Amino acid sequence: MASHDVTRLKAHEMAALLRSGETSSRGLTEAHLAAAERQNRALHAWLVIDRTGALEQADKADRRLAEARKAGRQALDALHPLCGVPVGLKDLVSVKGGQATAGSKILEGYVAPFDSTVTARLREAGAVILGKTNMDEFAMGSSCEHSAFGPTANPWDLSRVPGGSSGGSAAAVAAFHTPLAIGTDTGGSIRQPASLCGIVGMKPTYGRVSRYGIVAFASSLDQIGPFGRDTRDAALLLHAVAGHDRRDATSAPVEVPADLLHLPEGDDEAAAYLKGRRIALPREYFVAGMEPGVAARVREAVAAMEQAGAHVEEVSLPHTDYGLAAYYIIAPAEASSNLARYDGVKYGYNDRSSGDYIADYLKTRGAGFGPEAKRRIMLGTYALSAGYYDAYYLKAQKVRTLIKGDFDSVWAAGFDAICAPVSPTVAFKLGAKVDDPVAMYLSDTCTLPLNMAGLPGLSIPAGLSDGLPVGLQMIGSPWSELSMLRLARAYEGITARAPWRDLDPAELSLTDDPSTPSPMDRKRAIAAAGAPGRQA
Amino acid sequence: MTVAGAVASRYEAVIGIEIHCQLKTVSKMFCGCSTDIDGAAPNSHCCPVCLGLPGVLPTINKAAVEWVIATGSAIEATTPAATRWDRKNYFYPDLPKGYQISQYQLPLAANGRLTFDTSEGPFTVRIRRAHLEEDTGRLQHAELDGRRVSLIDYNRSGMPLMEIVTEPDIRTGEQARRYAEELRLLMKTIGASDAEMENGQMRVEANVSIRPRGREEFGTRVEVKNMNSMKAVERAIAFEIERQAGLIDGGGAVQMETRGWDDPSQSTYHMRLKEEENDYRYFPEPDLPPLITTPEWLAAIKTRLPELPAARRTRYQTELGLSPYDASVIVNDADASTLFEDAVKTSGSGLAKSLANMITGEYLRLVKTAEGHVDPAELAKLVLTIDQGAVSATVGKNIFVEHFESGQPVTSIIEKHGYRQISDAGVLAKAVEQVLEANPAAVADYRAGKAAAAGFLVGQVMKATRGQANAAMVQAALRERLDRSE
Numbered sequence A: 001m002a003s004h005d006v007t008r009l010k011a012h013e014m015a016a017l018l019r020s021g022e023t024s025s026r027g028l029t030e031a032h033l034a035a036a037e038r039q040n041r042a043l044h045a046w047l048v049i050d051r052t053g054a055l056e057q058a059d060k061a062d063r064r065l066a067e068a069r070k071a072g073r074q075a076l077d078a079l080h081p082l083c084g085v086p087v088g089l090k091d092l093v094s095v096k097g098g099q100a101t102a103g104s105k106i107l108e109g110y111v112a113p114f115d116s117t118v119t120a121r122l123r124e125a126g127a128v129i130l131g132k133t134n135m136d137e138f139a140m141g142s143s144c145e146h147s148a149f150g151p152t153a154n155p156w157d158l159s160r161v162p163g164g165s166s167g168g169s170a171a172a173v174a175a176f177h178t179p180l181a182i183g184t185d186t187g188g189s190i191r192q193p194a195s196l197c198g199i200v201g202m203k204p205t206y207g208r209v210s211r212y213g214i215v216a217f218a219s220s221l222d223q224i225g226p227f228g229r230d231t232r233d234a235a236l237l238l239h240a241v242a243g244h245d246r247r248d249a250t251s252a253p254v255e256v257p258a259d260l261l262h263l264p265e266g267d268d269e270a271a272a273y274l275k276g277r278r279i280a281l282p283r284e285y286f287v288a289g290m291e292p293g294v295a296a297r298v299r300e301a302v303a304a305m306e307q308a309g310a311h312v313e314e315v316s317l318p319h320t321d322y323g324l325a326a327y328y329i330i331a332p333a334e335a336s337s338n339l340a341r342y343d344g345v346k347y348g349y350n351d352r353s354s355g356d357y358i359a360d361y362l363k364t365r366g367a368g369f370g371p372e373a374k375r376r377i378m379l380g381t382y383a384l385s386a387g388y389y390d391a392y393y394l395k396a397q398k399v400r401t402l403i404k405g406d407f408d409s410v411w412a413a414g415f416d417a418i419c420a421p422v423s424p425t426v427a428f429k430l431g432a433k434v435d436d437p438v439a440m441y442l443s444d445t446c447t448l449p450l451n452m453a454g455l456p457g458l459s460i461p462a463g464l465s466d467g468l469p470v471g472l473q474m475i476g477s478p479w480s481e482l483s484m485l486r487l488a489r490a491y492e493g494i495t496a497r498a499p500w501r502d503l504d505p506a507e508l509s510l511t512d513d514p515s516t517p518s519p520m521d522r523k524r525a526i527a528a529a530g531a532p533g534r535q536a
Numbered sequence B: 001m002t003v004a005g006a007v008a009s010r011y012e013a014v015i016g017i018e019i020h021c022q023l024k025t026v027s028k029m030f031c032g033c034s035t036d037i038d039g040a041a042p043n044s045h046c047c048p049v050c051l052g053l054p055g056v057l058p059t060i061n062k063a064a065v066e067w068v069i070a071t072g073s074a075i076e077a078t079t080p081a082a083t084r085w086d087r088k089n090y091f092y093p094d095l096p097k098g099y100q101i102s103q104y105q106l107p108l109a110a111n112g113r114l115t116f117d118t119s120e121g122p123f124t125v126r127i128r129r130a131h132l133e134e135d136t137g138r139l140q141h142a143e144l145d146g147r148r149v150s151l152i153d154y155n156r157s158g159m160p161l162m163e164i165v166t167e168p169d170i171r172t173g174e175q176a177r178r179y180a181e182e183l184r185l186l187m188k189t190i191g192a193s194d195a196e197m198e199n200g201q202m203r204v205e206a207n208v209s210i211r212p213r214g215r216e217e218f219g220t221r222v223e224v225k226n227m228n229s230m231k232a233v234e235r236a237i238a239f240e241i242e243r244q245a246g247l248i249d250g251g252g253a254v255q256m257e258t259r260g261w262d263d264p265s266q267s268t269y270h271m272r273l274k275e276e277e278n279d280y281r282y283f284p285e286p287d288l289p290p291l292i293t294t295p296e297w298l299a300a301i302k303t304r305l306p307e308l309p310a311a312r313r314t315r316y317q318t319e320l321g322l323s324p325y326d327a328s329v330i331v332n333d334a335d336a337s338t339l340f341e342d343a344v345k346t347s348g349s350g351l352a353k354s355l356a357n358m359i360t361g362e363y364l365r366l367v368k369t370a371e372g373h374v375d376p377a378e379l380a381k382l383v384l385t386i387d388q389g390a391v392s393a394t395v396g397k398n399i400f401v402e403h404f405e406s407g408q409p410v411t412s413i414i415e416k417h418g419y420r421q422i423s424d425a426g427v428l429a430k431a432v433e434q435v436l437e438a439n440p441a442a443v444a445d446y447r448a449g450k451a452a453a454a455g456f457l458v459g460q461v462m463k464a465t466r467g468q469a470n471a472a473m474v475q476a477a478l479r480e481r482l483d484r485s486e
């Protein structure tokens, strides 16, 4: 790619060019739309590329920018840096007049009559919504293969998954289709695909970003967060969408730090933040089954931070082992209730052929939901049933309290952050785990405890293993997003000249070739070639 | 012995009542939609939240919460320091989310009681709980293009409801009706609900079982629904008690079922079997944080409570000298009570009994059959006018009726008709004389010892004077005249 290709810019670089008038939002938007349209067949990151809508928003942003430039410095400063910058939305974010399938057949044809709070805040900021990205059905999955509309490929290796459930958003950002995208994270659905695609992704503190208008998976665990190609970009997007919302009773009246817009620019300045920071390394997160390459990259990253002045200590989070089991009770329990509204009565897919409402429900839901959604509805319904509630749901809630207690003791001991792996593996092959739910669930071992505790965490690229990206997870205390991003920015600072920094995804160029098979075709070919292995 | 009496001597009925009241709020329970849905086009009062669209979240209507707390305070219930919301999960097309947000483990009010009068004296029912929940939509079965279809109106979806559940303390249909009436009065007094049964603002359901007298364990219980008036509540329960007794006496068994009350046939009919309890998979609503009820908040709500019916009845008797009967009759009718209160404010408490007579005698009779309105200040003026002897009590009633119907001020009515009271002894004596002459038979009857004849003769004099004669003076004059000439 030519170096003057605007899609290679970071969002904060685009913001600067837009303000100075060196580039227009229309130009940026056109370039990104073109890339997405050209490569989506091979990548399938997008379910909707909204050319018309995006260009309208771009023109509007250009007018706002032009007026502000005319009005002077103050007016320009009053504009959000994302004014005119493209962004992608996971297809569970409601956009008035558009689809929100949540990756499910059962929501096919549904048109949202209202904007989510995240959408409204992005519009207010002037960001340009390019379209809707692919995802695992109802955000249930770690590979994007549970989408009813076909899988997404990882631009690093087109035969591999991008992670999930926000795989479309992660792949689109990694592939330069958009500098920024919104994802949601219920058990790792932002951090794990960020790790597998080699970008930055953050799950904020529960209550930081309004869930209003985001199709719910598990209400007490879901959080909305940003993807970007560096920490500064992720911080800009978080700033745009975060903050209290009276329409979400679980959103918190906590101030959004303005300094999210001012992460240090210089690498050395950023790296200085590491001096004296206390970093905890939880021994339970280096689990059996973790790929040695992943563990090695994480330990190297921590060592580099130590060398730059941080104090690193091993700690124990003793209830980590129970997290997965408890999560797979609480999340499906809430999901079984949240997904009850999809009954074919009011919107979306329906089968009313039987003429009896109970039979119509069964047919609609039987055909409308995919296997993973059904599996979780069954699990959750069972866990909430009379006679099982105490043994499952209530006990899982107790485990949740214990997990939260583990983290609390780390903060009480004065640590600034916990560093850990994100995913036990690098991106795995399409089809490798899709028929083995437990193997798939294990992808979230290191990420879901944060959702259980409501804590903020992010994934930042920390090198490659076998040519595939490995993410480093940074976990903070509640409302410490700014500190986490500063820490991550510091890590970027000390690794600015690492050979793996700012590499193009290895197989991205292949997606320009019209003979490149689609992810679905690849998946079929892999399956036909033999039983999928459990290896990455 | 009546049939019911015979049943009651052998069986004891055990009755629990569940009442749903629509709370009086401007907006729905969890969204901003207006609650003013009477007569509105179907699905005209809906938004993404009350339609349960993907991604929407509920927000609490504080006014609805306060109504339940106020009710709890009025029934001497306790409110927990923190309450929470639970999801009640079930599938039905009128339930847009597939669950109803309700309260399961921590209702806003628990362990209350309500005392009321019955024909057998005062009775107290323990109230287990009162909680807040949202209403569902309504299904309408219709024919469309020759096909039988179900239409759904979601206007009611998300309307705030309070569910009030008693302990199984009630034993008769009358007690059940009186409980429901007293609760309705309480709701209206507090202002929590208009509680009109006719338009579904108040829905009463009863769980009825019977057991042989002296036995501890409960019989099989039947749920009775569709009781659309207070009268229906009493009759449906009485019917159900006899029906169950008849079944058992005939060697049969009561089925666990839901039955509906059918007004035309004055009987209950089978609706559906209740083989086992539904599993609603209740769990804490994750979209709403627990609600903290601070002592200050509870105290403020309690302070705002108006005088409650029980206290008001007592005050009418002890401070205003009303009979227990008049006190109850007036207090039991919210409008009558307001009229009485306002009129007493103008007239002073000395005329309270006269006001009460006019309200229990005339007002409550009139409102049953006619449209009209009474100005409390005019009512006070009328009673004062009668008290001063300016018009007779009989004419006073006529004036009241005319004011009720036309709304004209009392003085205008008096002027228009030239009403005044005739207290001139000479004029009255002449009128008495004429009546005695015209009614020799009555005079003879009186003299033969028929005291009732005197009443007839007084009536004739009043008639002759268009009701304007001072009745007491007429009576005295008549008696004097008849006894004298004996």
Ligand SMILES: [Zn+2]
Pocket: B028, B031, B032, B033, B045, B046, B047, B048, B049, B050, B051, B158
């Ligand atoms: Zn609404």
